[in-house]
Amino acid sequence: MNTIGNNQDNNGGGGASPQTKKEKMITDNECKEALKLFNTGAWVQLEGSVGRWVQSILDADIIVQDEKNGTVSVIDGYGRPLKYNKAHIDWDRVSTIQMGEE
Numbered sequence: 639m640n641t642i643g644n645n646q647d648n649n650g651g652g653g654a655s656p657q658t659k660k661e662k663m664i665t666d667n668e669c670k671e672a673l674k675l676f677n678t679g680a681w682v683q684l685e686g687s688v689g690r691w692v693q694s695i696l697d698a699d700i701i702v703q704d705e706k707n708g709t710v711s712v713i714d715g716y717g718r719p720l721k722y723n724k725a726h727i728d729w730d731r732v733s734t735i736q737m738g739e740e
Contacts, residue, residue, distance in 0.1 A: 670727070699728060
């Protein structure tokens with residue numbers, strides 16, 4: 639069974655551009671939507687751009703996995719079983735990005 643974790647390798651891959659030092663502005667609603675997609679497993683079942691978007695939120699350390707939140711077991715869009723820890727939003731991190739203090 640595959641596991642999901644924060645991707646520390648920010649060199650892009652798959653045609654995506656590398657993450658820059660300055661994060662893009664993100665709204666509270668976008669954070670909540672990304673968390674919902676992550677915690678339900680839908681982000682790995684929907685088409686590719688959704689998964690890449692949620693992964694970018696993970697890479698920015700906005701969504702943080704926590705063993706205390708429980709686990710998600712899901713079959714991804716390719717039929718592979720995945721299991722990972724549910725997450726929460728790091729609102730301090732969101733605030734830092736929104737304030738441009740990065």
